[in-house]
Amino acid sequence: MKRVFRTDQAQGRPQRTAFILLTEGGSMVLADPAVRAVAGGQGEDAFFVTFAHNKPALAVAGTVPEDRIFAFNVSNPVALLRDVGRWRVWLRRHRIDTIVDFELFSGLSAALCAMSGVHRRAGFHAMQGGLALYRGDLYSHKASYDAAKHIALNYLSLTEALLGKPSLQDRALPSAPRRAVRAEESAAARKLLSALLPQHGRRRLLLVNPNASEFLPQRRWPVPHFISFVSRMLERHADLDILLIGGPDDIATTGAIATAVSDPRCADAAGRLRLAELPALYAQATALLSNDSGPAHFASVVDLPVVVMFGPETPALYRPLGRATVLSAGLPCSPCVNVTNQRKTLCADNRCMREISVSSVIDAVESVLDVSRVVPLRAVVRMQGGAA
Numbered sequence: 001m002k003r004v005f006r007t008d009q010a011q012g013r014p015q016r017t018a019f020i021l022l023t024e025g026g027s028m029v030l031a032d033p034a035v036r037a038v039a040g041g042q043g044e045d046a047f048f049v050t051f052a053h054n055k056p057a058l059a060v061a062g063t064v065p066e067d068r069i070f071a072f073n074v075s076n077p078v079a080l081l082r083d084v085g086r087w088r089v090w091l092r093r094h095r096i097d098t099i100v101d102f103e104l105f106s107g108l109s110a111a112l113c114a115m116s117g118v119h120r121r122a123g124f125h126a127m128q129g130g131l132a133l134y135r136g137d138l139y140s141h142k143a144s145y146d147a148a149k150h151i152a153l154n155y156l157s158l159t160e161a162l163l164g165k166p167s168l169q170d171r172a173l174p175s176a177p178r179r180a181v182r183a184e185e186s187a188a189a190r191k192l193l194s195a196l197l198p199q200h201g202r203r204r205l206l207l208v209n210p211n212a213s214e215f216l217p218q219r220r221w222p223v224p225h226f227i228s229f230v231s232r233m234l235e236r237h238a239d240l241d242i243l244l245i246g247g248p249d250d251i252a253t254t255g256a257i258a259t260a261v262s263d264p265r266c267a268d269a270a271g272r273l274r275l276a277e278l279p280a281l282y283a284q285a286t287a288l289l290s291n292d293s294g295p296a297h298f299a300s301v302v303d304l305p306v307v308v309m310f311g312p313e314t315p316a317l318y319r320p321l322g323r324a325t326v327l328s329a330g331l332p333c334s335p336c337v338n339v340t341n342q343r344k345t346l347c348a349d350n351r352c353m354r355e356i357s358v359s360s361v362i363d364a365v366e367s368v369l370d371v372s373r374v375v376p377l378r379a380v381v382r383m384q385g386g387a388a
Contacts, residue, residue: 122162
């Protein structure tokens with residue numbers, strides 16, 4: 001048993017590194033600077049481990065190609081156990097010498113590391129300023145999670161521990177990865193826009209993401225707020241088209257908004273593009289409005305300005321790396337999810353989202369539209385309350 005869990009303090013740069021990030025597709029973009037810090041400037045020595053349903057999110061940043069990704073099937077316990085065995089074979093076949101566990105005190109990822117047979121492993125083992133699940137003995141290179149520091153900087157602290165570099169306390173946020181859009185992806189995006197918004201080439205395009213993952217539905221701004229926002233924006237801006245985006249599971253929400261707005265300049269594209277094709281669509285747009293979810297982070301790979309609404313989670317830790325204007329109602333109960341409660345909340349009334357007013361969102365989006373692609377690389381956090 002001791003041999004199985006053995007760790008290796010070997011120095012020198014890792015040659016072939018597997019990064020573990022199982023949940024939250026948007027975090028794939030936030031982790032990308034750390035991946036490149038260890039595995040080469042273009043991620044040429046990077047491999048990735050995630051859940052199968054999050055695998056498409058890796059294609060957005062495009063750093064790790066599909067043939068270097070291992071995706072766990074978590075549809076049932078038998079499938080997961082079978083994949084654990086397959087994963088060990090995959091690690092040996094690819095000659096992985098290092099594992100970096102980006103998960104925040106997840107028991108599953110720690111167990112996977114311990115069973116991997118790879119002896120050089122980096123992971124979070126303690127938490128500054130609070131309590132968290134202890135798992136430090138399972139890692140050879142350890143870093144403390146700092147609950148006051150943006151998650152991208154926490155990920156980079158793992159790479160510093162692994163590479164033996166001093167931790168930089170006052171480091172600025174890293175730049176988001178840049179994703180080249182392939183010609184066939186651009187063609188698919190233009191074809192979709194031509195079908196849904198025939199006049200889109202003559203008007204500016206605002207993308208609207210009204211959804212958030214089922215993992216934390218409290219992050220959703222209310223559908224009536226989205227309906228009011230879209231209707232008022234179309235009334236105020238004759239040169240604007242609005243495209244609702246989302247996955248196949250979001251069609252009910254986007255369809256309800258499009259039906260209620262009932263305007264030919266508002267179209268529903270939910271389920272019409274794969275995640276890997278989103279950057280090409282983003283490249284055609286002027287701005288994005290989004291709940292705190294993956295699409296807000298995906299926008300940074302093509303430098304698209306985004307207005308993102310935060311409630312249950314804090315923008316101090318999870319704001320997008322790109323050009324983000326961040327809105328929050330600033331309620332004392334927010335944020336209510338964090339590492340110590342495993343990012344779960346019992347809240348059944350997301351006032352933190354309901355009290356972000358439609359007027360404040362219109363102001364923020366119009367500010368972004370006015371300056372378009374000249375917004376400086378910083379976040380603007382606007383704290384406000386009030387009804388829609």
